[in-house]
Amino acid sequence: MSTPAPYQFDDSGALLETQLPLPRRSGKVRDVYELGDQLLVVSTDRISAFDYILPCGIPDKGKLLTQMSVFWFDHLDVNHHLLSTEVPQVLADQIDVQPLEGRVMVVRRADVVPFECVARGYLEGSGWKEYQTTQAVCGNRLPGGLRQCDALPESIFTPATKADEGHDENVSIGRMIADVGSDLALHLRDETLRLYRQAAEHAKSCGIIIADTKFEFGRVADEDTPILIDEVLTPDSSRFWDAASYEPGHSQPSFDKQFVREWLMNSDWDRNSPPPSLPPIIVEQTAAKYQEAFDRLAST
Known part of the structure:
Protein backbone atom coordinates (compact mmCIF):
# COMPACT_ATOMS: atom_id res chain seq x y z
CA MET A 1 0.00 0.00 0.00
CA SER A 2 1.42 3.37 -1.00
CA THR A 3 2.18 6.04 1.61
CA PRO A 4 -0.27 8.98 1.40
CA ALA A 5 1.14 12.35 0.35
CA PRO A 6 1.92 14.44 3.43
CA TYR A 7 0.01 17.49 2.13
CA GLN A 8 -3.17 18.14 0.19
CA PHE A 9 -3.72 21.58 -1.37
CA ASP A 10 -6.62 23.10 -3.29
CA ASP A 11 -6.31 25.05 -6.52
CA SER A 12 -5.66 28.30 -4.66
CA GLY A 13 -2.70 26.80 -2.82
CA ALA A 14 -4.56 26.52 0.50
CA LEU A 15 -3.39 23.61 2.67
CA LEU A 16 -6.44 21.41 3.22
CA GLU A 17 -4.99 18.37 4.95
CA THR A 18 -1.79 16.95 6.38
CA GLN A 19 -0.82 13.28 6.62
CA LEU A 20 2.42 13.33 8.59
CA PRO A 21 4.20 10.12 9.68
CA LEU A 22 2.86 10.39 13.25
CA PRO A 23 -0.39 9.28 14.95
CA ARG A 24 -3.05 11.87 14.09
CA ARG A 25 -6.49 13.14 14.96
CA SER A 26 -8.24 15.95 13.12
CA GLY A 27 -10.67 18.73 13.93
CA LYS A 28 -12.38 21.24 11.71
CA VAL A 29 -9.21 23.29 11.21
CA ARG A 30 -6.35 21.59 13.08
CA ASP A 31 -4.54 18.30 12.65
CA VAL A 32 -3.08 17.14 15.96
CA TYR A 33 -0.19 14.66 16.10
CA GLU A 34 1.28 12.60 18.94
CA LEU A 35 4.82 13.52 20.01
CA GLY A 36 5.33 11.40 23.09
CA ASP A 37 4.41 13.53 26.10
CA GLN A 38 3.83 16.49 23.78
CA LEU A 39 1.50 17.25 20.86
CA LEU A 40 2.11 18.84 17.47
CA VAL A 41 -0.75 21.11 16.40
CA VAL A 42 -0.90 21.96 12.69
CA SER A 43 -3.29 24.73 11.65
CA THR A 44 -4.47 24.02 8.12
CA ASP A 45 -6.23 26.48 5.83
CA ARG A 46 -9.56 24.66 6.15
CA ILE A 47 -12.60 26.78 6.88
CA SER A 48 -15.93 25.66 8.29
CA ALA A 49 -19.38 27.21 8.32
CA PHE A 50 -22.71 25.96 9.63
CA ASP A 51 -20.91 22.88 11.01
CA TYR A 52 -19.53 21.83 7.62
CA ILE A 53 -15.93 21.90 6.43
CA LEU A 54 -15.89 23.60 3.05
CA PRO A 55 -14.18 21.91 0.09
CA CYS A 56 -11.89 24.89 -0.44
CA GLY A 57 -9.59 26.69 1.96
CA ILE A 58 -8.40 30.22 2.69
CA PRO A 59 -4.70 30.50 1.72
CA ASP A 60 -2.41 31.08 4.72
CA LYS A 61 -5.34 31.19 7.15
CA GLY A 62 -3.66 28.55 9.31
CA LYS A 63 -0.47 30.58 9.50
CA LEU A 64 -2.38 33.66 10.60
CA LEU A 65 -4.31 31.71 13.26
CA THR A 66 -1.06 30.28 14.59
CA GLN A 67 0.74 33.61 14.62
CA MET A 68 -2.17 35.31 16.35
CA SER A 69 -2.38 32.62 19.02
CA VAL A 70 1.38 32.86 19.59
CA PHE A 71 1.05 36.64 19.94
CA TRP A 72 -1.66 36.31 22.60
CA PHE A 73 0.12 33.53 24.49
CA ASP A 74 3.07 35.90 24.79
CA ARG A 103 1.63 26.97 11.11
CA VAL A 104 2.75 24.57 13.85
CA MET A 105 2.76 24.65 17.65
CA VAL A 106 4.44 22.08 19.84
CA VAL A 107 2.38 22.05 23.03
CA ARG A 108 2.13 20.37 26.39
CA ARG A 109 -0.30 17.49 26.61
CA ALA A 110 -3.28 18.30 28.83
CA ASP A 111 -6.60 16.79 29.85
CA VAL A 112 -9.14 19.14 28.33
CA VAL A 113 -11.80 20.62 30.62
CA PRO A 114 -15.01 19.66 28.74
CA PHE A 115 -16.44 23.19 28.55
CA GLU A 116 -15.88 26.12 26.25
CA CYS A 117 -15.18 29.10 28.52
CA VAL A 118 -16.87 32.04 26.80
CA ALA A 119 -16.63 35.69 27.80
CA ARG A 120 -19.08 38.21 26.36
CA GLY A 121 -18.79 41.96 26.55
CA TYR A 122 -21.43 42.69 23.90
CA LEU A 123 -24.83 41.24 23.05
CA GLU A 124 -24.64 39.29 19.80
CA GLY A 125 -24.96 35.82 18.33
CA SER A 126 -26.61 33.15 20.45
CA GLY A 127 -26.52 35.53 23.43
CA TRP A 128 -28.65 38.06 21.56
CA LYS A 129 -31.13 35.36 20.55
CA GLU A 130 -31.48 34.10 24.11
CA TYR A 131 -31.79 37.62 25.54
CA GLN A 132 -34.74 38.43 23.29
CA THR A 133 -36.62 35.47 24.78
CA THR A 134 -35.51 35.43 28.42
CA GLN A 135 -33.72 38.76 29.10
CA ALA A 136 -30.81 36.61 30.27
CA VAL A 137 -27.81 34.81 28.75
CA CYS A 138 -26.81 31.46 30.28
CA GLY A 139 -28.39 32.42 33.58
CA ASN A 140 -26.93 35.94 33.63
CA ARG A 141 -29.83 38.36 34.09
CA LEU A 142 -29.44 41.52 32.01
CA PRO A 143 -31.21 44.91 31.96
CA GLY A 144 -34.22 45.32 29.71
CA GLY A 145 -34.14 47.35 26.52
CA LEU A 146 -30.71 46.28 25.26
CA ARG A 147 -30.19 46.35 21.51
CA GLN A 148 -28.33 43.92 19.29
CA CYS A 149 -24.57 44.44 19.74
CA ASP A 150 -25.00 46.74 22.75
CA ALA A 151 -22.16 46.76 25.25
CA LEU A 152 -23.11 44.87 28.41
CA PRO A 153 -22.96 46.63 31.79
CA GLU A 154 -20.11 44.25 32.61
CA SER A 155 -18.63 41.25 30.86
CA ILE A 156 -20.31 37.91 31.57
CA PHE A 157 -19.23 34.28 31.62
CA THR A 158 -21.33 31.95 29.45
CA PRO A 159 -19.91 28.41 29.33
CA ALA A 160 -20.83 25.89 26.67
CA THR A 161 -20.56 22.14 26.48
CA LYS A 162 -18.09 20.83 23.90
CA ALA A 163 -19.92 18.87 21.20
CA ASP A 164 -18.09 16.27 19.11
CA GLU A 165 -20.59 16.93 16.32
CA GLY A 166 -22.98 19.79 15.67
CA HIS A 167 -23.34 22.89 17.82
CA ASP A 168 -21.95 23.41 21.31
CA GLU A 169 -24.71 23.99 23.88
CA ASN A 170 -24.76 27.15 26.00
CA VAL A 171 -25.28 26.31 29.67
CA SER A 172 -25.33 28.05 33.03
CA ILE A 173 -22.39 28.04 35.40
CA GLY A 174 -24.60 25.91 37.65
CA ARG A 175 -24.44 23.12 35.06
CA MET A 176 -20.66 23.53 34.85
CA ILE A 177 -20.34 23.36 38.64
CA ALA A 178 -22.42 20.18 38.70
CA ASP A 179 -20.12 18.57 36.12
CA VAL A 180 -16.61 19.67 37.17
CA GLY A 181 -17.04 20.99 40.72
CA SER A 182 -17.36 24.43 42.24
CA ASP A 183 -13.66 25.18 42.72
CA LEU A 184 -12.70 24.48 39.11
CA ALA A 185 -15.77 26.12 37.55
CA LEU A 186 -15.44 29.34 39.55
CA HIS A 187 -11.70 29.51 38.94
CA LEU A 188 -12.21 29.18 35.18
CA ARG A 189 -14.99 31.77 35.25
CA ASP A 190 -12.72 34.28 36.96
CA GLU A 191 -9.75 33.45 34.73
CA THR A 192 -11.85 33.71 31.57
CA LEU A 193 -13.16 37.15 32.48
CA ARG A 194 -9.70 38.34 33.56
CA LEU A 195 -8.11 37.28 30.27
CA TYR A 196 -10.98 38.75 28.27
CA ARG A 197 -10.61 42.12 29.99
CA GLN A 198 -6.86 42.12 29.44
CA ALA A 199 -7.23 41.24 25.76
CA ALA A 200 -10.08 43.70 25.20
CA GLU A 201 -8.01 46.53 26.63
CA HIS A 202 -5.16 45.79 24.22
CA ALA A 203 -7.52 45.42 21.27
CA LYS A 204 -9.18 48.73 22.10
CA SER A 205 -5.81 50.44 21.74
CA CYS A 206 -5.65 48.95 18.24
CA GLY A 207 -9.11 50.17 17.27
CA ILE A 208 -10.74 46.74 17.58
CA ILE A 209 -13.60 45.63 19.81
CA ILE A 210 -13.53 42.04 21.05
CA ALA A 211 -17.25 41.43 21.38
CA ASP A 212 -16.82 37.91 22.73
CA THR A 213 -14.34 35.08 22.72
CA LYS A 214 -13.96 31.51 23.87
CA PHE A 215 -11.06 29.97 25.76
CA GLU A 216 -10.23 26.35 26.45
CA PHE A 217 -8.34 25.07 29.46
CA GLY A 218 -6.63 21.80 30.31
CA ARG A 219 -5.09 20.12 33.29
CA VAL A 220 -1.56 18.75 33.30
CA ALA A 221 0.00 16.23 35.63
CA ASP A 222 1.41 17.52 38.93
CA GLU A 223 -0.06 21.02 38.50
CA ASP A 224 -3.07 22.23 40.46
CA THR A 225 -4.03 25.12 38.20
CA PRO A 226 -5.41 24.52 34.68
CA ILE A 227 -3.48 26.01 31.76
CA LEU A 228 -4.74 27.85 28.68
CA ILE A 229 -4.79 25.60 25.59
CA ASP A 230 -5.98 25.47 21.98
CA GLU A 231 -6.13 28.62 19.85
CA VAL A 232 -6.46 31.99 21.57
CA LEU A 233 -8.30 35.14 20.50
CA THR A 234 -8.35 34.47 16.78
CA PRO A 235 -11.08 35.42 14.28
CA ASP A 236 -12.18 31.76 14.42
CA SER A 237 -12.77 31.89 18.18
CA SER A 238 -13.80 35.54 18.66
CA ARG A 239 -15.89 38.36 17.27
CA PHE A 240 -13.64 41.27 16.31
CA TRP A 241 -15.32 44.55 15.29
CA ASP A 242 -13.88 47.80 13.99
CA ALA A 243 -14.27 50.32 16.81
CA ALA A 244 -14.45 53.23 14.38
CA SER A 245 -17.56 51.87 12.63
CA TYR A 246 -19.24 50.30 15.67
CA GLU A 247 -22.94 51.12 15.81
CA PRO A 248 -25.26 49.08 18.06
CA GLY A 249 -28.76 48.16 16.98
CA HIS A 250 -27.77 45.78 14.18
CA SER A 251 -25.07 43.26 13.29
CA GLN A 252 -21.53 44.57 12.87
CA PRO A 253 -18.95 43.90 10.14
CA SER A 254 -16.48 41.39 11.59
CA PHE A 255 -12.88 40.38 11.01
CA ASP A 256 -13.79 36.75 10.42
CA LYS A 257 -15.58 34.47 7.96
CA GLN A 258 -18.50 36.86 7.55
CA PHE A 259 -18.11 36.85 3.77
CA VAL A 260 -18.25 33.06 3.75
CA ARG A 261 -21.42 32.85 5.83
CA GLU A 262 -23.18 35.57 3.82
CA TRP A 263 -22.31 34.01 0.47
CA LEU A 264 -23.49 30.58 1.64
CA MET A 265 -26.75 32.01 3.03
CA ASN A 266 -27.44 33.72 -0.29
CA SER A 267 -26.60 30.64 -2.35
CA ASP A 268 -28.96 27.76 -3.11
CA TRP A 269 -27.14 25.43 -0.71
CA ASP A 270 -29.62 23.63 1.56
CA ARG A 271 -27.20 23.24 4.53
CA ASN A 272 -28.02 19.54 4.67
CA SER A 273 -25.65 18.36 1.93
CA PRO A 274 -21.96 18.86 1.14
CA PRO A 275 -21.33 22.61 0.78
CA PRO A 276 -20.19 24.24 -2.46
CA SER A 277 -16.79 25.77 -3.13
CA LEU A 278 -16.43 29.50 -2.66
CA PRO A 279 -15.88 31.98 -5.50
CA PRO A 280 -12.30 33.34 -5.62
CA ILE A 281 -13.45 36.84 -4.60
CA ILE A 282 -15.00 35.51 -1.36
CA VAL A 283 -11.80 33.60 -0.60
CA GLU A 284 -9.75 36.76 -1.20
CA GLN A 285 -11.99 38.98 0.93
CA THR A 286 -11.98 36.50 3.80
CA ALA A 287 -8.20 36.15 3.69
CA ALA A 288 -7.84 39.94 3.71
CA LYS A 289 -10.01 40.26 6.85
CA TYR A 290 -7.97 37.67 8.73
CA GLN A 291 -4.77 39.44 7.70
CA GLU A 292 -6.08 42.86 8.74
CA ALA A 293 -7.09 41.56 12.17
CA PHE A 294 -3.62 40.11 12.75
CA ASP A 295 -1.82 43.19 11.46
CA ARG A 296 -3.78 45.54 13.71
CA LEU A 297 -3.71 43.46 16.87
CA ALA A 298 -0.05 42.43 16.65
CA SER A 299 1.27 45.84 15.58
CA THR A 300 1.86 47.05 19.14
Missing part, protein backbone atom coordinates in the same frame (compact mmCIF):
# COMPACT_ATOMS: atom_id res chain seq x y z
CA HIS A 75 0.98 38.99 25.54
CA LEU A 76 -1.38 37.58 28.16
CA ASP A 77 -0.41 36.99 31.75
CA VAL A 78 -1.27 33.28 31.84
CA ASN A 79 0.22 29.81 32.08
CA HIS A 80 -0.32 28.08 28.72
CA HIS A 81 0.51 24.99 26.71
CA LEU A 82 2.76 26.46 23.98
CA LEU A 83 6.34 25.17 24.01
CA SER A 84 7.68 25.90 20.54
CA THR A 85 6.77 26.93 17.00
CA GLU A 86 9.64 24.98 15.43
CA VAL A 87 8.92 21.99 13.23
CA PRO A 88 10.18 18.90 15.11
CA GLN A 89 13.40 17.41 13.77
CA VAL A 90 11.79 13.97 13.62
CA LEU A 91 9.67 15.28 10.74
CA ALA A 92 12.43 17.25 9.04
CA ASP A 93 14.40 14.00 8.81
CA GLN A 94 11.60 12.29 6.88
CA ILE A 95 9.62 14.75 4.74
CA ASP A 96 9.66 18.22 3.20
CA VAL A 97 8.51 20.41 6.08
CA GLN A 98 8.38 23.73 4.22
CA PRO A 99 4.54 23.70 4.07
CA LEU A 100 4.50 23.44 7.89
CA GLU A 101 6.61 26.52 8.52
CA GLY A 102 4.66 29.18 10.43
Whole structure:
Protein backbone atom coordinates (compact mmCIF):
# COMPACT_ATOMS: atom_id res chain seq x y z
CA MET A 1 0.00 0.00 0.00
CA SER A 2 1.42 3.37 -1.00
CA THR A 3 2.18 6.04 1.61
CA PRO A 4 -0.27 8.98 1.40
CA ALA A 5 1.14 12.35 0.35
CA PRO A 6 1.92 14.44 3.43
CA TYR A 7 0.01 17.49 2.13
CA GLN A 8 -3.17 18.14 0.19
CA PHE A 9 -3.72 21.58 -1.37
CA ASP A 10 -6.62 23.10 -3.29
CA ASP A 11 -6.31 25.05 -6.52
CA SER A 12 -5.66 28.30 -4.66
CA GLY A 13 -2.70 26.80 -2.82
CA ALA A 14 -4.56 26.52 0.50
CA LEU A 15 -3.39 23.61 2.67
CA LEU A 16 -6.44 21.41 3.22
CA GLU A 17 -4.99 18.37 4.95
CA THR A 18 -1.79 16.95 6.38
CA GLN A 19 -0.82 13.28 6.62
CA LEU A 20 2.42 13.33 8.59
CA PRO A 21 4.20 10.12 9.68
CA LEU A 22 2.86 10.39 13.25
CA PRO A 23 -0.39 9.28 14.95
CA ARG A 24 -3.05 11.87 14.09
CA ARG A 25 -6.49 13.14 14.96
CA SER A 26 -8.24 15.95 13.12
CA GLY A 27 -10.67 18.73 13.93
CA LYS A 28 -12.38 21.24 11.71
CA VAL A 29 -9.21 23.29 11.21
CA ARG A 30 -6.35 21.59 13.08
CA ASP A 31 -4.54 18.30 12.65
CA VAL A 32 -3.08 17.14 15.96
CA TYR A 33 -0.19 14.66 16.10
CA GLU A 34 1.28 12.60 18.94
CA LEU A 35 4.82 13.52 20.01
CA GLY A 36 5.33 11.40 23.09
CA ASP A 37 4.41 13.53 26.10
CA GLN A 38 3.83 16.49 23.78
CA LEU A 39 1.50 17.25 20.86
CA LEU A 40 2.11 18.84 17.47
CA VAL A 41 -0.75 21.11 16.40
CA VAL A 42 -0.90 21.96 12.69
CA SER A 43 -3.29 24.73 11.65
CA THR A 44 -4.47 24.02 8.12
CA ASP A 45 -6.23 26.48 5.83
CA ARG A 46 -9.56 24.66 6.15
CA ILE A 47 -12.60 26.78 6.88
CA SER A 48 -15.93 25.66 8.29
CA ALA A 49 -19.38 27.21 8.32
CA PHE A 50 -22.71 25.96 9.63
CA ASP A 51 -20.91 22.88 11.01
CA TYR A 52 -19.53 21.83 7.62
CA ILE A 53 -15.93 21.90 6.43
CA LEU A 54 -15.89 23.60 3.05
CA PRO A 55 -14.18 21.91 0.09
CA CYS A 56 -11.89 24.89 -0.44
CA GLY A 57 -9.59 26.69 1.96
CA ILE A 58 -8.40 30.22 2.69
CA PRO A 59 -4.70 30.50 1.72
CA ASP A 60 -2.41 31.08 4.72
CA LYS A 61 -5.34 31.19 7.15
CA GLY A 62 -3.66 28.55 9.31
CA LYS A 63 -0.47 30.58 9.50
CA LEU A 64 -2.38 33.66 10.60
CA LEU A 65 -4.31 31.71 13.26
CA THR A 66 -1.06 30.28 14.59
CA GLN A 67 0.74 33.61 14.62
CA MET A 68 -2.17 35.31 16.35
CA SER A 69 -2.38 32.62 19.02
CA VAL A 70 1.38 32.86 19.59
CA PHE A 71 1.05 36.64 19.94
CA TRP A 72 -1.66 36.31 22.60
CA PHE A 73 0.12 33.53 24.49
CA ASP A 74 3.07 35.90 24.79
CA HIS A 75 0.98 38.99 25.54
CA LEU A 76 -1.38 37.58 28.16
CA ASP A 77 -0.41 36.99 31.75
CA VAL A 78 -1.27 33.28 31.84
CA ASN A 79 0.22 29.81 32.08
CA HIS A 80 -0.32 28.08 28.72
CA HIS A 81 0.51 24.99 26.71
CA LEU A 82 2.76 26.46 23.98
CA LEU A 83 6.34 25.17 24.01
CA SER A 84 7.68 25.90 20.54
CA THR A 85 6.77 26.93 17.00
CA GLU A 86 9.64 24.98 15.43
CA VAL A 87 8.92 21.99 13.23
CA PRO A 88 10.18 18.90 15.11
CA GLN A 89 13.40 17.41 13.77
CA VAL A 90 11.79 13.97 13.62
CA LEU A 91 9.67 15.28 10.74
CA ALA A 92 12.43 17.25 9.04
CA ASP A 93 14.40 14.00 8.81
CA GLN A 94 11.60 12.29 6.88
CA ILE A 95 9.62 14.75 4.74
CA ASP A 96 9.66 18.22 3.20
CA VAL A 97 8.51 20.41 6.08
CA GLN A 98 8.38 23.73 4.22
CA PRO A 99 4.54 23.70 4.07
CA LEU A 100 4.50 23.44 7.89
CA GLU A 101 6.61 26.52 8.52
CA GLY A 102 4.66 29.18 10.43
CA ARG A 103 1.63 26.97 11.11
CA VAL A 104 2.75 24.57 13.85
CA MET A 105 2.76 24.65 17.65
CA VAL A 106 4.44 22.08 19.84
CA VAL A 107 2.38 22.05 23.03
CA ARG A 108 2.13 20.37 26.39
CA ARG A 109 -0.30 17.49 26.61
CA ALA A 110 -3.28 18.30 28.83
CA ASP A 111 -6.60 16.79 29.85
CA VAL A 112 -9.14 19.14 28.33
CA VAL A 113 -11.80 20.62 30.62
CA PRO A 114 -15.01 19.66 28.74
CA PHE A 115 -16.44 23.19 28.55
CA GLU A 116 -15.88 26.12 26.25
CA CYS A 117 -15.18 29.10 28.52
CA VAL A 118 -16.87 32.04 26.80
CA ALA A 119 -16.63 35.69 27.80
CA ARG A 120 -19.08 38.21 26.36
CA GLY A 121 -18.79 41.96 26.55
CA TYR A 122 -21.43 42.69 23.90
CA LEU A 123 -24.83 41.24 23.05
CA GLU A 124 -24.64 39.29 19.80
CA GLY A 125 -24.96 35.82 18.33
CA SER A 126 -26.61 33.15 20.45
CA GLY A 127 -26.52 35.53 23.43
CA TRP A 128 -28.65 38.06 21.56
CA LYS A 129 -31.13 35.36 20.55
CA GLU A 130 -31.48 34.10 24.11
CA TYR A 131 -31.79 37.62 25.54
CA GLN A 132 -34.74 38.43 23.29
CA THR A 133 -36.62 35.47 24.78
CA THR A 134 -35.51 35.43 28.42
CA GLN A 135 -33.72 38.76 29.10
CA ALA A 136 -30.81 36.61 30.27
CA VAL A 137 -27.81 34.81 28.75
CA CYS A 138 -26.81 31.46 30.28
CA GLY A 139 -28.39 32.42 33.58
CA ASN A 140 -26.93 35.94 33.63
CA ARG A 141 -29.83 38.36 34.09
CA LEU A 142 -29.44 41.52 32.01
CA PRO A 143 -31.21 44.91 31.96
CA GLY A 144 -34.22 45.32 29.71
CA GLY A 145 -34.14 47.35 26.52
CA LEU A 146 -30.71 46.28 25.26
CA ARG A 147 -30.19 46.35 21.51
CA GLN A 148 -28.33 43.92 19.29
CA CYS A 149 -24.57 44.44 19.74
CA ASP A 150 -25.00 46.74 22.75
CA ALA A 151 -22.16 46.76 25.25
CA LEU A 152 -23.11 44.87 28.41
CA PRO A 153 -22.96 46.63 31.79
CA GLU A 154 -20.11 44.25 32.61
CA SER A 155 -18.63 41.25 30.86
CA ILE A 156 -20.31 37.91 31.57
CA PHE A 157 -19.23 34.28 31.62
CA THR A 158 -21.33 31.95 29.45
CA PRO A 159 -19.91 28.41 29.33
CA ALA A 160 -20.83 25.89 26.67
CA THR A 161 -20.56 22.14 26.48
CA LYS A 162 -18.09 20.83 23.90
CA ALA A 163 -19.92 18.87 21.20
CA ASP A 164 -18.09 16.27 19.11
CA GLU A 165 -20.59 16.93 16.32
CA GLY A 166 -22.98 19.79 15.67
CA HIS A 167 -23.34 22.89 17.82
CA ASP A 168 -21.95 23.41 21.31
CA GLU A 169 -24.71 23.99 23.88
CA ASN A 170 -24.76 27.15 26.00
CA VAL A 171 -25.28 26.31 29.67
CA SER A 172 -25.33 28.05 33.03
CA ILE A 173 -22.39 28.04 35.40
CA GLY A 174 -24.60 25.91 37.65
CA ARG A 175 -24.44 23.12 35.06
CA MET A 176 -20.66 23.53 34.85
CA ILE A 177 -20.34 23.36 38.64
CA ALA A 178 -22.42 20.18 38.70
CA ASP A 179 -20.12 18.57 36.12
CA VAL A 180 -16.61 19.67 37.17
CA GLY A 181 -17.04 20.99 40.72
CA SER A 182 -17.36 24.43 42.24
CA ASP A 183 -13.66 25.18 42.72
CA LEU A 184 -12.70 24.48 39.11
CA ALA A 185 -15.77 26.12 37.55
CA LEU A 186 -15.44 29.34 39.55
CA HIS A 187 -11.70 29.51 38.94
CA LEU A 188 -12.21 29.18 35.18
CA ARG A 189 -14.99 31.77 35.25
CA ASP A 190 -12.72 34.28 36.96
CA GLU A 191 -9.75 33.45 34.73
CA THR A 192 -11.85 33.71 31.57
CA LEU A 193 -13.16 37.15 32.48
CA ARG A 194 -9.70 38.34 33.56
CA LEU A 195 -8.11 37.28 30.27
CA TYR A 196 -10.98 38.75 28.27
CA ARG A 197 -10.61 42.12 29.99
CA GLN A 198 -6.86 42.12 29.44
CA ALA A 199 -7.23 41.24 25.76
CA ALA A 200 -10.08 43.70 25.20
CA GLU A 201 -8.01 46.53 26.63
CA HIS A 202 -5.16 45.79 24.22
CA ALA A 203 -7.52 45.42 21.27
CA LYS A 204 -9.18 48.73 22.10
CA SER A 205 -5.81 50.44 21.74
CA CYS A 206 -5.65 48.95 18.24
CA GLY A 207 -9.11 50.17 17.27
CA ILE A 208 -10.74 46.74 17.58
CA ILE A 209 -13.60 45.63 19.81
CA ILE A 210 -13.53 42.04 21.05
CA ALA A 211 -17.25 41.43 21.38
CA ASP A 212 -16.82 37.91 22.73
CA THR A 213 -14.34 35.08 22.72
CA LYS A 214 -13.96 31.51 23.87
CA PHE A 215 -11.06 29.97 25.76
CA GLU A 216 -10.23 26.35 26.45
CA PHE A 217 -8.34 25.07 29.46
CA GLY A 218 -6.63 21.80 30.31
CA ARG A 219 -5.09 20.12 33.29
CA VAL A 220 -1.56 18.75 33.30
CA ALA A 221 0.00 16.23 35.63
CA ASP A 222 1.41 17.52 38.93
CA GLU A 223 -0.06 21.02 38.50
CA ASP A 224 -3.07 22.23 40.46
CA THR A 225 -4.03 25.12 38.20
CA PRO A 226 -5.41 24.52 34.68
CA ILE A 227 -3.48 26.01 31.76
CA LEU A 228 -4.74 27.85 28.68
CA ILE A 229 -4.79 25.60 25.59
CA ASP A 230 -5.98 25.47 21.98
CA GLU A 231 -6.13 28.62 19.85
CA VAL A 232 -6.46 31.99 21.57
CA LEU A 233 -8.30 35.14 20.50
CA THR A 234 -8.35 34.47 16.78
CA PRO A 235 -11.08 35.42 14.28
CA ASP A 236 -12.18 31.76 14.42
CA SER A 237 -12.77 31.89 18.18
CA SER A 238 -13.80 35.54 18.66
CA ARG A 239 -15.89 38.36 17.27
CA PHE A 240 -13.64 41.27 16.31
CA TRP A 241 -15.32 44.55 15.29
CA ASP A 242 -13.88 47.80 13.99
CA ALA A 243 -14.27 50.32 16.81
CA ALA A 244 -14.45 53.23 14.38
CA SER A 245 -17.56 51.87 12.63
CA TYR A 246 -19.24 50.30 15.67
CA GLU A 247 -22.94 51.12 15.81
CA PRO A 248 -25.26 49.08 18.06
CA GLY A 249 -28.76 48.16 16.98
CA HIS A 250 -27.77 45.78 14.18
CA SER A 251 -25.07 43.26 13.29
CA GLN A 252 -21.53 44.57 12.87
CA PRO A 253 -18.95 43.90 10.14
CA SER A 254 -16.48 41.39 11.59
CA PHE A 255 -12.88 40.38 11.01
CA ASP A 256 -13.79 36.75 10.42
CA LYS A 257 -15.58 34.47 7.96
CA GLN A 258 -18.50 36.86 7.55
CA PHE A 259 -18.11 36.85 3.77
CA VAL A 260 -18.25 33.06 3.75
CA ARG A 261 -21.42 32.85 5.83
CA GLU A 262 -23.18 35.57 3.82
CA TRP A 263 -22.31 34.01 0.47
CA LEU A 264 -23.49 30.58 1.64
CA MET A 265 -26.75 32.01 3.03
CA ASN A 266 -27.44 33.72 -0.29
CA SER A 267 -26.60 30.64 -2.35
CA ASP A 268 -28.96 27.76 -3.11
CA TRP A 269 -27.14 25.43 -0.71
CA ASP A 270 -29.62 23.63 1.56
CA ARG A 271 -27.20 23.24 4.53
CA ASN A 272 -28.02 19.54 4.67
CA SER A 273 -25.65 18.36 1.93
CA PRO A 274 -21.96 18.86 1.14
CA PRO A 275 -21.33 22.61 0.78
CA PRO A 276 -20.19 24.24 -2.46
CA SER A 277 -16.79 25.77 -3.13
CA LEU A 278 -16.43 29.50 -2.66
CA PRO A 279 -15.88 31.98 -5.50
CA PRO A 280 -12.30 33.34 -5.62
CA ILE A 281 -13.45 36.84 -4.60
CA ILE A 282 -15.00 35.51 -1.36
CA VAL A 283 -11.80 33.60 -0.60
CA GLU A 284 -9.75 36.76 -1.20
CA GLN A 285 -11.99 38.98 0.93
CA THR A 286 -11.98 36.50 3.80
CA ALA A 287 -8.20 36.15 3.69
CA ALA A 288 -7.84 39.94 3.71
CA LYS A 289 -10.01 40.26 6.85
CA TYR A 290 -7.97 37.67 8.73
CA GLN A 291 -4.77 39.44 7.70
CA GLU A 292 -6.08 42.86 8.74
CA ALA A 293 -7.09 41.56 12.17
CA PHE A 294 -3.62 40.11 12.75
CA ASP A 295 -1.82 43.19 11.46
CA ARG A 296 -3.78 45.54 13.71
CA LEU A 297 -3.71 43.46 16.87
CA ALA A 298 -0.05 42.43 16.65
CA SER A 299 1.27 45.84 15.58
CA THR A 300 1.86 47.05 19.14
